[in-house]
Amino acid sequence: xxxxxxxxAKMPHRYPDLLVDRVTECEPGRLIRGLKAVTINEPYFPGxxxxxxxxxxxxxxxxxxxxxxxxxxxxxxxTADGAPRxxxxxxxxxxxxxxxxxxxxxxxxxxxHPGEAxxxxxxxxxxVDGELAAxxxxxxxxxxG
Numbered sequence: 001x002x003x004x005x006x007x008x009a010k011m012p013h014r015y016p017d018l019l020v021d022r023v024t025e026c027e028p029g030r031l032i033r034g035l036k037a038v039t040i041n042e043p044y045f046p047g048x049x050x051x052x053x054x055x056x057x058x059x060x061x062x063x064x065x066x067x068x069x070x071x072x073x074x075x076x077x078x079t080a081d082g083a084p085r086x087x088x089x090x091x092x093x094x095x096x097x098x099x100x101x102x103x104x105x106x107x108x109x110x111x112x113h114p115g116e117a118x119x120x121x122x123x124x125x126x127x128v129d130g131e132l133a134a135x136x137x138x139x140x141x142x143x144x145g
Contacts, residue, residue, distance in 0.1 A: 019063035031111045032071040036063050040102040055100035060134045064124035068110040087141040094136035104128045118142050
C-alpha cells in the first residue's frame, strides 16, 4: 500500500489549493482513487455563485489533475531529486455532466495510459453518489529522468 502522506509531501499543493482530501486506492503505474469533501467553507463559494454555490468546473478538473500527480509520484515519475518527470500538455474531451454543490462527496479516479515516444494520458473521472460529474483526458509528456 502507498504512504499517502509521503506522496502529498512530494507535491507542491497545500491548503487551500490542495483539492484531494484522501487517497482511497492506489496501484502505482495503473490507477488511483481519492475523495474530495465539498463543504460550504470552500474559499471559492462566496463568489461562485452568491446565493447558489456551485463548485467551479475548473476546480473539479484541478482536483483530478492533482490526483493524477499523486499517481505520477507513486509510480516513480519523478527524478532522484524529486522533480517531476511529467509535463502537462493539455486537456482532451473534457465534459461536465452535473453540478457539484456543498455537501457533495466527490469521488475522483485517474487511470494512467502510457503512450509511445514519451507521451501518455491520464483518463480521469469524478462522481457524486455514483453519478458521473466530470470526465476528461489529461495529456502529458514523460521527460527523461
